Amino acid sequence: MQLAVNIVVLAAIYALISCGYVLIYRVSRVLNLAHGELMLVGAYLLYSTASLLGGNPLTAVAMAAVLGLLVGVLVYVLLMRRMTGEMVLAAVLCTIALGVMLRGATVLIWSAQVRHPMEALGWSNPSLVLFGDARISLISAILIGATAVVYAALFGFLGFTRWGIRMRAAGQNPLLASQRGIQLHGVYALAWGLSTFTAGLAGMLISLDSSLDGTMTMIGLKAFPAALVGGLDSLAGALIGSAIIAIAEVLLIQFVNPLLSDVVPFFVLLAVLVIRPWGLFGSKEELDRV
Amino acid sequence: MNRWKMIAALAALSFTAAPWAQDAYVVGLSGAVTGPNADTYAPGVESVRLYIDQLNKRGGVNGKPVRLIVGDNQGEPSKAAADAKKFITQDNAVLLANVSISSTYGPMVAEAKRARVPLLFAGGACPAEVLPPNPDELQFCSIGPAMKYDAEMALRFIKEQSREPVKLGLVAMAIPLSRAGIDYAESLAPTFGITPVAKEQIPPPTPDYTPYASKLKGADPNWVYSWGPWITEVKTFEALRKLGWTGRYIAAALNPAEDELARVKDELFYGFGPNAMFLENLPVHQEMRDAARGAKLTYPITQMTEGWVAGMVIEQTLKKVAWPPTPEKVLAAIGTLKVDTKGLRGGPIEWSKTNHFGSKQHYRVYRWDAKKQAVVRVQDWVTVDVK
């Protein structure tokens, strides 16, 4: 029973992280390798607002979330906007450089010390006993809920709202979309904002559940195979991919060798890609050249 | 015809590096000040800095200042190698120091050997090469934790504390040194009548420790021994508690332990280590606090003990080196060093030809006390012989 709970929690973590990769890739075909760093920034923002507004934890969380969104929009406006139309690889490298910069900047601002946003908020993280004597920490439960809400909202947004449809259009054919009067820059900025928002949310929840330090960036990278297994431009794929990777990882830890848990997601990924080169749910694309 | 720019850039660089006039004892320290492991090592670097600054304010050593040159290796071995090379060839360092992850030891040792400059490990964990009976002639270690004696001490403590038979769980971070430490403890446990029931090696970036903890809990240990970076130790413990595990947990008390024991507030979470915590309020602790007051520190003073001890070792070594210093003189001085740690450790640090670590290891054990609402000492210095 505990095993199932562990799988669901890990899958929710990966899903919440990987939807950010998917959003940006789907809209602008750019792979954002600074995603882990943006998670880190989101978590540190929460730490800062929590320290500032000690008495109002909810306000602090809301403010951090809004700031996260803002950071994403800023990243696009100041940086990625200029990379539109350049080589895809150059744009990807630009996100890597952004990541290096953010990593330095977080040490500069918050130092490398391990932080505990939970304490700053003044909350506690009790563990809930579920059926079958399985346990889950409150924050993990919230994380699962948040992932569900985020995915439901994103599906609704992309499927039914005006901006969501614009976003999909821009992703499908930017030229045609802009000729039909869609503000490409606005759409891209929104995608970056949303993606950073979800990244920040993931960062906050993970850091609330354990603690906050520089290794968060590597967690962002660990969710990467999940996004790819499902197909980089499919939200449903990210969800399923996260589930597959989480199942593989938890079962390996439990029954085989925990040391393999770093390597096996990539084995799964290779296996899937060899059978379906565009991921399970991804759409076939024309990305022939570098 | 192509590449003029490259030449210009290279030439510019080579000329800017003018030689320093040798007016100080130069110590080169390579540490993980930024990068993913910085939380463990940056405080150590800062405290060595703080100590040397204080030392220079007091007038330095033998009337000369000590110049501490710090390089940031970000926990990357190649950067540590480049740092060491720079310290030796550019800065003419007479002593090298390392405050970083164990994988940066190899390259620094290689550079130190090439130039025959002594190397002091001042943060992290001691490599096997400093231990008796045949230590490497250039490597020295002022760090408290050492895998063999830590394991011995922890197992002895567990045995003394428990009347019932002990089923021991073991936790390591999946890095070579930590894994070796846990493997050693596993092999040693039966000699204490302790049965190891589970061993977890947890990769450093882990989004959720629960899967590891639930496997550990599945083996139903009543004690868990953890030896590795603090993050792995404490996060695994917290995950175990969230799963409803009620056993006792003992972990090597590394830099952040004092604050962390107070944060976790669990009476069955023991931290053991060779350093006296600040709750002891020794005169030397006051001295450290005073020093910190003047300087703008990034990290809390409670994490600075290891670095402070390293600072003492550097001072005492250089004191025995007559001006002008050379690596050979420093090597001769450091090889027979005896440093009074003013109570920060259970005894002096003593090095000899056959031992570059210390002939005795002393440990104290601490835990949280709910009644007093403070971290308390559970056990005073216990001595483990270094053989």
Add this chain to the structure above:
Amino acid sequence: MPNASGYFRTSLDQDLVLLDTRTQKVSCAVFCALLLFVPFVAKPLFIDIANQVFLAAIGALALMLVTGFAGQISLGHAGLLAAGAFTAGILFKEFAAPIWVTLPASACIGAVFGLIFGLPSLRLRGLYLAVSTLGLHFIVVYLGGEYETRRGFSTGIPLDPPSIGGWSLDNGRAWYFVLLAFAAGATLFSINLLRSKTGRAWRALRSNETVAEALGVHVAGHKLLAFVISSAMTSIAGCLFAYYRSFVSVEAFSLFLSIQYVAMVIIGGLGSILGALLGAVFVVLLPYIVEWVTAILPLTASISGLIFAINHTVFGVVMVLFLLFEPRGLVGIWQRLQNYFLLWPFRQTPLSSER
């Protein structure tokens, strides 16, 4: 070579010459002489940096072949370097093998890994290919880590300096010449390879696979060949790295190293040998330059590690700015500079001729 006034070659022999004008010959000779002269006057630190540049250049050239010319993205470069380094380390530790055994062995292992790394490229493209090579990187590093732990080299595998015919390579200057020779060899090899049938097949592949196939290029074979050659070169670089630094450990071959190599080829300029060399110089030098600049700025008063965080940040900022303002790479700057002088006093090419 672009010449402002025209294209004067009239026979195949003339086209085969690497340096055809006198200016080129002279400047190349001067450049070589300078390179050979430098280690006798430069500081040891400078020689160390130069050696790092040479090592990086071999790797960057290898990556340029597979990414810049054959068009196959690889993020597994650090894995291949690790493969070469571990081959050397393991052979040295287990069999006390000398360098003339380990170096070819590294190349062979590299070639084998290249074949494996290249297999996904038969089905995958673009970023998906990049990520599958990334997966292989993790696998190589995992194997290396297991070896280290199992054999008790918890702080890395130490290596003795290699000796060739009783002459031990243990100082920076000796290494300088060895590495320079390897880097120069790799450069010449790459240039000539690209002028051969293989090189032309790669370019065709990169432009359009279907067309390449229609032209009679064996697509699968040439993709694999690109990976094999590139990986063998990279492994040689890895082996040299291990000997130069006298140690091997998995942590030296992190994902960040792969990214650095990708940065070299992109910052240098994709599809150019000169680009790979310039990129290697740039990426190796940048941290030193940043450090040097921040050291003369009045920031050093702080006791804490603030300065290092600043260095780290500035490194990222410089890379971002560079990519924003010169996404075509250093070669783009170089070509503009060259054109400026070639065309002077005009500002534009009368006939746009692509090289």
